[in-house]
Amino acid sequence: MTKIRYSKERLISNLRIGIFFISIGIILVLLSFVIGEWKEISIQSVGVGQFGAGFFMLIFYYFENRKQYLTIENGELTKNTLFPKKIKLNQIKSIKEFAGDLKLITDKNEFVIDTQIIEPNSLLELKNELNKYILK
Incomplete structure (x- = not known):
């Protein structure tokens, strides 16, 4: 079996994006507990969304790193x-x-x-x- 690998730049980029979104999500959720609710937008819901996006990117990174692009x-x-x-x-x-x-x-x-x-x-x-x- 031959694996045709993704470039390291692509994999590292996916990992960094995932970590960034999770970090922003955690910060926003913690910030929402300190500040409380805003009139229009809940900071907590935005933080949970950011966390979810980061979690998805980490899953995407794991999948691409494990499976790689092509297999012969x-x-x-x-x-x-x-x-x-x-x-x-x-x-x-x-x-x-x-x-x-x-x-x-x-x-x-x-x-x-x-x-x-x-x-x-x-x-x-x-x-x-x-x-x-x-x-x-």
Whole structure:
């Protein structure tokens, strides 16, 4: 099994955003206990919303760090999203590179890979794997 990894910048960015939102959420909730209720907007509800957004970003970071962007296994390329997308490598007819994306074209559909979010070493590994199947 080959894993095509996300870039470290993307993973660290997701982690930082999650921590930031959770911190702001906690501060707002604690601030709401000190100040009390405002007339229009409850600081506590905004803080809980911020905390929830941060918690979601940390889950997103964990998922991306654990699963990574793409997985190549048994001749099948899988994009690891909430609903994984798969393509059999032996069905690829052509590969087009345009605007930082790789389009894998089969008879039935297209499979788009965003190369901007892939770690450079993993991108080379991906291209080598794809070349193996295209040359056959």
